[in-house]
Amino acid sequence: MARHLITSALPYINGIKHLGNLVGSQLPADLYARYQRGRGNEVLFLCATDEHGTPAELAAAKTGEAVADYCARMHGVQAELAEGFRLSFDHYGRSSSARNHQLTQHFAGKLAEAGLIEEVSERQVYSNADGRFLPDRYIEGTCPNCGYDRARGDQCENCTKQLDPTDLIDPRSAISGSTDLEVRETKHLFLKQSAMRGQLNDWIDAQTDWPILTTSIAKKWLNDGDGLQDRGITRDLDWGVPVKRGDADWPGMEGKVFYVWFDAPIEYIAAAGEWADAKGLGEADWQRWWRTDEGADDVRYTQFMGKDNVPFHTLGFPTTIMGSGEPWKLVDYIKSFNYLNYDGGQFSTSQGRGVFMDQALEVLPADYWRWWLLSHAPESGDSEFTWENFQQSVNKDLADVLGNFASRVTKFCRSKFGETLPEGGAYGPREEALVADLTARLARYEQLMDAIEVRKAAAELRGIWAAGNEYLQSAAPWSTFKEDPETAAMQVRLGLNLVRLYAVLSQPFIPDAAAKMADAMGGAGAWPEDVAAALSALAPGAPFTVPENLFRKITDEERADWQSRFAGRRG
RNA sequence: GGGCCCGUAGCUCAACGGUCAGAGCAGACCGCUCAUAACGGUUUGGUUGCAGGUUCGAAUCCUGCCGGGCCUACCA
Numbered sequence: 001m002a003r004h005l006i007t008s009a010l011p012y013i014n015g016i017k018h019l020g021n022l023v024g025s026q027l028p029a030d031l032y033a034r035y036q037r038g039r040g041n042e043v044l045f046l047c048a049t050d051e052h053g054t055p056a057e058l059a060a061a062k063t064g065e066a067v068a069d070y071c072a073r074m075h076g077v078q079a080e081l082a083e084g085f086r087l088s089f090d091h092y093g094r095s096s097s098a099r100n101h102q103l104t105q106h107f108a109g110k111l112a113e114a115g116l117i118e119e120v121s122e123r124q125v126y127s128n129a130d131g132r133f134l135p136d137r138y139i140e141g142t143c144p145n146c147g148y149d150r151a152r153g154d155q156c157e158n159c160t161k162q163l164d165p166t167d168l169i170d171p172r173s174a175i176s177g178s179t180d181l182e183v184r185e186t187k188h189l190f191l192k193q194s195a196m197r198g199q200l201n202d203w204i205d206a207q208t209d210w211p212i213l214t215t216s217i218a219k220k221w222l223n224d225g226d227g228l229q230d231r232g233i234t235r236d237l238d239w240g241v242p243v244k245r246g247d248a249d250w251p252g253m254e255g256k257v258f259y260v261w262f263d264a265p266i267e268y269i270a271a272a273g274e275w276a277d278a279k280g281l282g283e284a285d286w287q288r289w290w291r292t293d294e295g296a297d298d299v300r301y302t303q304f305m306g307k308d309n310v311p312f313h314t315l316g317f318p319t320t321i322m323g324s325g326e327p328w329k330l331v332d333y334i335k336s337f338n339y340l341n342y343d344g345g346q347f348s349t350s351q352g353r354g355v356f357m358d359q360a361l362e363v364l365p366a367d368y369w370r371w372w373l374l375s376h377a378p379e380s381g382d383s384e385f386t387w388e389n390f391q392q393s394v395n396k397d398l399a400d401v402l403g404n405f406a407s408r409v410t411k412f413c414r415s416k417f418g419e420t421l422p423e424g425g426a427y428g429p430r431e432e433a434l435v436a437d438l439t440a441r442l443a444r445y446e447q448l449m450d451a452i453e454v455r456k457a458a459a460e461l462r463g464i465w466a467a468g469n470e471y472l473q474s475a476a477p478w479s480t481f482k483e484d485p486e487t488a489a490m491q492v493r494l495g496l497n498l499v500r501l502y503a504v505l506s507q508p509f510i511p512d513a514a515a516k517m518a519d520a521m522g523g524a525g526a527w528p529e530d531v532a533a534a535l536s537a538l539a540p541g542a543p544f545t546v547p548e549n550l551f552r553k554i555t556d557e558e559r560a561d562w563q564s565r566f567a568g569r570r571g
Numbered sequence: 572g573g574g575c576c577c578g579u580a581g582c583u584c585a586a587c588g589g590u591c592a593g594a595g596c597a598g599a600c601c602g603c604u605c606a607u608a609a610c611g612g613u614u615u616g617g618u619u620g621c622a623g624g625u626u627c628g629a630a631u632c633c634u635g636c637c638g639g640g641c642c643u644a645c646c647a
Contacts, residue, residue, distance in 0.1 A: 012647050053647065124645090136645045154645060165645090216575055217642075224574070229644065260647065307576095307641075338576080339641075380584085381577045382640060389583070392596060400609060408606030415605080455584075459595075466595095466610095473603070473611040481605095492605095549607055 002041040007268045009305035010050035018356045020340035020347040023373040024306030030087045034508035035449045046271040048093035052240040053260040067239040081357045085366045091275035100270035104263040109246030110324040116192045129178030133236040141168030190230040196319045197228045214336045218314035233262040265317035292327040302333045338378035367510040375458035387563045391554040402465045403550035409495035410546040423540035425490025439531045468498045497535040513550045520547040
């Protein structure tokens with residue numbers, strides 16, 4: 001039995017994520033986790049909220065909560081939405097956990113021992129009124145290049161020129177508007193990624209089957225300009241993991257915390273510890289997933305993320321893992337996604353443009369969203385959500401092709417034979433052909449799911465559903481029944497077994513509908529090893545029920561209504 | 572400025588050097604009547620962004636141009 005460690009990029013704690021965020025990491029990760037479990041493999045599927053950093057502090061200040069309280073509350077909100085979308089995490093952790101504090105400090109200590117951490121003094125803008133150092137983007141002023149008066153300290157949004165905060169004319173704090181700013185000297189730790197450049201480069205070069213998106217971004221960072229740059233891993237903030245060298249204090253680093261991009265990936269490991277704690281398991285139980293000296297040798301580790309996260313996962317985190325000199329499990333496959341756009345533009349959190357996770361579930365159940373998002377996952381390029389496309393796909397694929405199939409076959413059987421599988425009849429050439437077709441399709445489906453080709457796998461699954469309709473149409477049990485009820489019984493029995501098979505195969509994409517189909521057929525059973533056997537799993541006499549319609553259709557009125565409701569400014 | 576990705580039927584996408592460039596949806600026609608007016612079959616539709624080049628052969632490789640998107644290291 002294979003063992004799969006699967007992680008999704010950590011959603012930032014600040015606010016509710018939109019569908020673009022969902023389809024870029026958590027949803028495909030869940031698809032893969034469900035599939036691997038379905039195949040009978042051992043899976044540990046982890047995710048967590050990423051809770052540190054300036055935006056979290058500011059969001060908490062805005063609501064008047066303490067940062068810790070704000071994060072705890074938002075973690076609850078996000079966990080509930082994850083549940084709503086049926087994301088099957090084995091554990092949904094928090095980067096602010098005690099586990100992560102300890103591990104982050106541990107890694108910093110090991111990296112320091114290995115000579116991979118450097119102390120650097122730098123000059124940063126301090127706001128007296130806010131009582132804090134300001135990240136570049138939180139300083140606003142007039143652009144020296146184009147005169148735009150709301151340029152940010154990192155870049156002018158108007159003329160796109162890259163800036164240094166000290167370039168700005170009349171700089172002010174974007175938080176308070178205060179102009180009482182000064183440049184202060186402050187000391188920070190830098191991770192010497194540059195020292196690992198050769199090793200990282202060899203490692204990336206060896207990954208010939210990774211998505212181009214993943215390797216091209218990694219190579220760009222490795223080779224651009226002067227090559228991979230060292231990066232600061234600490235910040236002058238209150239909220240975060242205090243800078244320590246293992247258990248020991250770090251002289252000169254008092255009052256500073258590690259920066260999110262350093263501590264967030266380490267939470268992938270810490271989340272396994274949190275999982276063990278929550279399950280009442282011991283250290284060995286999570287270490288067998290993460291320590292190659294404790295049994296993780298045979299683990300296959302797959303990460304899912306949007307393209308914006310690729311540099312941290314191909315360079316930063318591997319530097320932490322490799323540089324520690326300890327036998328931690330390194331990622332085997334990085335699946336990255338492009339962005340999902342919304343109706344001709346981008347999803348926008350600030351403008352409330354597009355559909356957010358909470359709103360999506362208010363409008364329709366999870367399966368509708370899961371199916372559309374996964375069958376249109378932005379794998380080869382950015383893709384686009386439109387309500388017309390959503391309505392068409394959902395109505396056709398889910399309601400007509402799959403839902404109606406389950407409906408027609410169960411209702412026909414009930415009316416002609418009652419609510420048990422009828423007896424009699426034997427397979428003919430048509431049934432043999434169906435078995436052969438489904439055998440080939442199943443093999444393709446498995447191959448695509450193994451390769452995490454999400455859209456193609458969805459198309460193949462749809463083909464498997466459609467094969468049921470094709471069979472029924474050509475077998476026509478409603479006609480057969482008139483002269484040859486035994487043959488009709490065989491055809492209907494096969495049809496009902498198809499519903500059961502669909503429950504098993506569809507579960508990774510649409511878990512709720514799959515559960516309904518399984519319930520109606522008295523249970524789903526295991527992943528099919530052999531199609532012919534799977535199609536006779538339900539024997540004559542087995543009871544079944546006619547399920548409620550699996551999917552309803554989206555009307556034109558609803559589509560129009562939602563289209564205007566989500567055009568901007570959420571409310 | 573630099574880099575990367577993309578541009579294929581009305582729409583969403585496949586094909587990544589080799590039989591007439593495919594599929595789903597939409598459209599048209601036919602069939603079926605078990606079913607959520609659902610299903611099945613047939614079919615219309617493309618000088619593969621443009622212009623050159625390499626090759627026996629190019630959507631696929633190269634060059635240039637046009638158009639769209641992303642990244643560029645202190646947003647995570």
